[in-house]
Amino acid sequence: MTSLLETRNITQRFSGLTANSNVSISVGRGEIVGLIGPNGAGKSTLFNLIAGAFRPTEGTIIFDGEDVTDLPAAERCQRGIGRTFQVVKSFESMTVIENVIVGALVRNTVMREARRKAHEVLQFCGLDARADVRASDLVPSEKRRLEVARALATEPKLLLLDEVLTGLTPVESQKGVELVRRVRDTGITVLMVEHVMEIVMPLVDRAVVLDLGKVLLEGKPTEVVRDPKVITAYLGDRHAVGA
Amino acid sequence: MTAETIIQSLASGLLMGLLYGLIAVGLALIFGLMDVVNFAHGEFLMIAMYATFFLFAYFALDPLLAAPIVAAALFIFGAVVYLFIVRFAVRAKANTGMVQIFSTFGLAVLMRGLAQYFFTPDYRSITTSWLGGKTISIGGIYLPEPQLVGALIAIAAFAGLYFFINRTDFGRALEATREDAGAVALVGIDKNRVFALGWGLGAALVGLAGAVMAIFFYVFPDVGASFATIAYVTVALGGFGSVFGAFAGGIIVGLVEAVTTLVLPASLKTVGIYGVYLLIVFIRPRGLFGSI
Amino acid sequence: MDKAFASRRRRDLIVAACITAVAALVPLFVKDVYVQNIMVLTLMYAALSQSWNILSGYCGQISLGHALYFGLGAYTTALLYTKFGVLPWFGMLAGGLVSAVIAMALGYPCFRLGGHYFVIATIVIAEIALVLFQNWDWAGAALGIDIPVRHDSWLTFQFTRSKLPYFYFALVLAGIAWFVTWWLEDSKWGYWWRAVKDNPVAAESLGVVVFNSKMGAAAVSAFLVAIGGAFYAQFVSYIDPESVMGFQFSLLMALPAVLGGIGTLWGPMLGAVILIPLTELTRSYIGGSGRGVDLIVYGGLIIAISLARPQGLVSLFARKPKPVAAVVKEAVAS
Numbered sequence: 117m118t119s120l121l122e123t124r125n126i127t128q129r130f131s132g133l134t135a136n137s138n139v140s141i142s143v144g145r146g147e148i149v150g151l152i153g154p155n156g157a158g159k160s161t162l163f164n165l166i167a168g169a170f171r172p173t174e175g176t177i178i179f180d181g182e183d184v185t186d187l188p189a190a191e192r193c194q195r196g197i198g199r200t201f202q203v204v205k206s207f208e209s210m211t212v213i214e215n216v217i218v219g220a221l222v223r224n225t226v227m228r229e230a231r232r233k234a235h236e237v238l239q240f241c242g243l244d245a246r247a248d249v250r251a252s253d254l255v256p257s258e259k260r261r262l263e264v265a266r267a268l269a270t271e272p273k274l275l276l277l278d279e280v281l282t283g284l285t286p287v288e289s290q291k292g293v294e295l296v297r298r299v300r301d302t303g304i305t306v307l308m309v310e311h312v313m314e315i316v317m318p319l320v321d322r323a324v325v326l327d328l329g330k331v332l333l334e335g336k337p338t339e340v341v342r343d344p345k346v347i348t349a350y351l352g353d354r355h356a357v358g359a
Numbered sequence: 360m361t362a363e364t365i366i367q368s369l370a371s372g373l374l375m376g377l378l379y380g381l382i383a384v385g386l387a388l389i390f391g392l393m394d395v396v397n398f399a400h401g402e403f404l405m406i407a408m409y410a411t412f413f414l415f416a417y418f419a420l421d422p423l424l425a426a427p428i429v430a431a432a433l434f435i436f437g438a439v440v441y442l443f444i445v446r447f448a449v450r451a452k453a454n455t456g457m458v459q460i461f462s463t464f465g466l467a468v469l470m471r472g473l474a475q476y477f478f479t480p481d482y483r484s485i486t487t488s489w490l491g492g493k494t495i496s497i498g499g500i501y502l503p504e505p506q507l508v509g510a511l512i513a514i515a516a517f518a519g520l521y522f523f524i525n526r527t528d529f530g531r532a533l534e535a536t537r538e539d540a541g542a543v544a545l546v547g548i549d550k551n552r553v554f555a556l557g558w559g560l561g562a563a564l565v566g567l568a569g570a571v572m573a574i575f576f577y578v579f580p581d582v583g584a585s586f587a588t589i590a591y592v593t594v595a596l597g598g599f600g601s602v603f604g605a606f607a608g609g610i611i612v613g614l615v616e617a618v619t620t621l622v623l624p625a626s627l628k629t630v631g632i633y634g635v636y637l638l639i640v641f642i643r644p645r646g647l648f649g650s651i
Numbered sequence: 652m653d654k655a656f657a658s659r660r661r662r663d664l665i666v667a668a669c670i671t672a673v674a675a676l677v678p679l680f681v682k683d684v685y686v687q688n689i690m691v692l693t694l695m696y697a698a699l700s701q702s703w704n705i706l707s708g709y710c711g712q713i714s715l716g717h718a719l720y721f722g723l724g725a726y727t728t729a730l731l732y733t734k735f736g737v738l739p740w741f742g743m744l745a746g747g748l749v750s751a752v753i754a755m756a757l758g759y760p761c762f763r764l765g766g767h768y769f770v771i772a773t774i775v776i777a778e779i780a781l782v783l784f785q786n787w788d789w790a791g792a793a794l795g796i797d798i799p800v801r802h803d804s805w806l807t808f809q810f811t812r813s814k815l816p817y818f819y820f821a822l823v824l825a826g827i828a829w830f831v832t833w834w835l836e837d838s839k840w841g842y843w844w845r846a847v848k849d850n851p852v853a854a855e856s857l858g859v860v861v862f863n864s865k866m867g868a869a870a871v872s873a874f875l876v877a878i879g880g881a882f883y884a885q886f887v888s889y890i891d892p893e894s895v896m897g898f899q900f901s902l903l904m905a906l907p908a909v910l911g912g913i914g915t916l917w918g919p920m921l922g923a924v925i926l927i928p929l930t931e932l933t934r935s936y937i938g939g940s941g942r943g944v945d946l947i948v949y950g951g952l953i954i955a956i957s958l959a960r961p962q963g964l965v966s967l968f969a970r971k972p973k974p975v976a977a978v979v980k981e982a983v984a985s
């Protein structure tokens with residue numbers, strides 16, 4: 117089975133700074149993959165490159181067998197890549213359901229259908245009761261869920277989650293983890309950037325660790341977490357165990 | 360058209376350009392400080408010109424002497440405008456961009472109406488002044504004295520502004536507030552005070568320009584409108600957020616205006632300036648030196 | 652939930668129909684020509700502002716140069732009629748199409764510009780067009796075009812003895828502008844525009860091609876405004892660059908929307924109904940010789956609204972927000 121997403125030799129340079137260097141990763145259909153690494157590792161850059169925020173300096177991105185490297189974000193969404201933003205970007209003047217309808221319109225051009233789909237997604241994400249509330253009136257955790265709901269409404273094949281679990285209370289994180297599992301259960305592949313190890317590791321099937329713009333390691337979460345190279349990357353040399 | 364005429368034209372264009380720069384830099388300062396375009400900027404110029412005129416009419420004060428007084432008065436006016444109008448406009452939670460545009464726009468319309476009401480629409484002019492109507496010859500080129508002195512004042516003002524922003528404590532506070540208005544409170548800087556002073560400074564600079572321009576331009580309620588558009592174009596051309604950009608933009612606009620008058624009929628003068636603005640901004644969507 | 656929405660939509664439509672019906676009867680009772688004139692202008696500005704609102708309110712691209720399209724509509728009609736004998740009805744459509752095309756052509760470079768750069772570009776483009784028309788001899792240059800009024804006729808859309816036909820046309824135009832807005836509000840385009848206004852980056856990530864949606868809004872907006880301009884040309888029978896492309900029109904198209912509520916369905920209508928009669932009355936009773944009183948009223952009003960009620964006056968009619976306790980309860984439950 118071919119992978120759903122493949123990045124090949126991605127290098128991204130911003131005037132003088134190399135954020136990503138020769139990064140090649142792949143995400144298989146139906147997987148939940150975690151993209152982790154210390155600050156400045158290049159996770160966000162890679163994430164944004166996959167989402168289509170800008171073009172890579174070098175390298176290609178293959179999605180569902182198609183080279184999408186030159187496609188802008190809107191077209192990637194049409195191909196099936198959905199994403200959330202780390203700093204939530206709700207449509208503040210619109211209500212919750214209206215926010216989600218915008219997403220639903222990608223695949224449902226008839227308004228009635230888009231509205232129905234939006235309700236479906238809101239129910240799935242547990243936000244249906246807040247459907248007519250203005251996005252600006254939501255509490256932060258609800259706004260996060262709205263981000264996810266909106267992206268889900270575009271009926272993606274691959275959902276990119278940008279630190280959706282960071283900074284939540286334990287109760288909220290648990291709900292968030294359940295949501296991600298339910299998303300995968302519907303057949304959507306998930307690639308998530310995360311910081312909070314304890315929450316992410318039990319959730320993902322595979323983890324890819326970035327450090328200083330390169331892929332350091334990838335593998336099962338249990339293995340990755342114990343790898344001395346990873347520990348060094350996060351905590352520094354003094355903490356390396358049996359290197 | 361001889362080489363002489365062209366040089367003559369460019370020279371006056373340069374002088375006028377420096378004056379345009381002086382008018383625009385206040386706008387650039389305010390924008391750089393708090394991301395607000397003062398759509399009443401032309402009207403600030405207008406009242407500065409009226410103030411200069413009245414100081415002349417009632418106290419026989421030469422515009423050059425009146426200039427510092429007018430600048431000071433405009434300083435206070437600018438600070439007041441911030442404290443009583445703009446401060447509330449930027450707090451709006453809905454449609455922030457539009458509120459900001461329309462509140463200063465409303466002020467512009469209001470000021471123009473007040474000017475028409477109190478001063479009548481009549482054109483005024485300062486009939487006798489030290490520099491009015493005189494020209495000086497430098498290297499064979501005849502330069503009108505008011506514009507020449509105005510240009511020198513503009514250069515001095517720019518130099519002073521540069522020094523002020525980069526070398527004084529307040530200037531640094533200005534920069535800091537510009538970068539992160541929320542954070543400066545943590546170091547004891549009162550953001551409102553900085554903004555008010557920023558507005559005052561921006562207005563004072565326009566005040567200087569107005570005092571000089573009153574020497575050789577007619578003063579009437581709508582006079583601000585024509586210069587306002589040039590000011591916006593100047594700032595945008597140079598790039599919002601850059602004080603230096605306003606300076607450079609002014610010079611470009613002055614020169615373009617001079618060149619356009621040489622090759623096109625006078626009525627198409629503005630087309631040249633506006634055309635250049637569009638050209639520059641289509642190629643560089645943030646103007647020449649813009650950071651925002 | 653959907654039932655509430657559908658009924659709200661229906662209610663808007665019914666209210667609009669009732670208002671139109673009532674408005675249609677007004678001229679039968681109000682015979683004063685001066686007042687009728689104000690009513691015609693009010694309806695015209697309502698239509699213009701409603702159309703402006705599509706691009707600048709819903710889609711968030713603030714244009715202060717819409718007088719360009721108004722003028723293009725006026726000139727296209729006037730030129731086609733005086734030079735080629737084309738009836739104003741066709742001239743109107745032609746004007747609308749010309750404006751829509753030009754709006755898109757200008758949009759191509761302009762929509763790349765952000766915020767303030769864009770607004771200034773719109774102002775500047777309209778000014779350039781004004782100056783060009785002032786120097787275009789074939790189009791009458793600064794002297795403009797006189798539309799010869801021969802006899803009252805719906806064919807040539809000219810009436811000398813009564814303002815009523817103009818009134819009804821303006822009413823229909825306002826109605827169309829309102830209806831188009833109502834229709835687009837609950838359509839793909841309407842949602843895209845609002846998304847683009849609130850957060851273009853997020854909109855892109857949801858499959859919205861931001862550029863195309865801006866172009867669509869620009870075209871629709873320009874088309875309708877141009878028809879308004881064509882109407883105006885027939886109404887006043889004489890146009891010149893300053894009188895149809897001047898900045899004051901760009902302002903007058905924006906202000907009713909700002910006053911009533913930008914980006915809302917009823918805002919521009921409400922704003923026009925308040926602002927235009929107010930303007931005309933202050934101008935005649937106090938203003939007189941251009942003494943600026945109308946400007947003082949305008950300016951004061953704009954400042955007051957922008958600061959006190961930036962969402963516009965329509966927000967006064969909005970449903971009351973739920974009490975805090977209920978909101979908190981809901982949040983905890985979900």
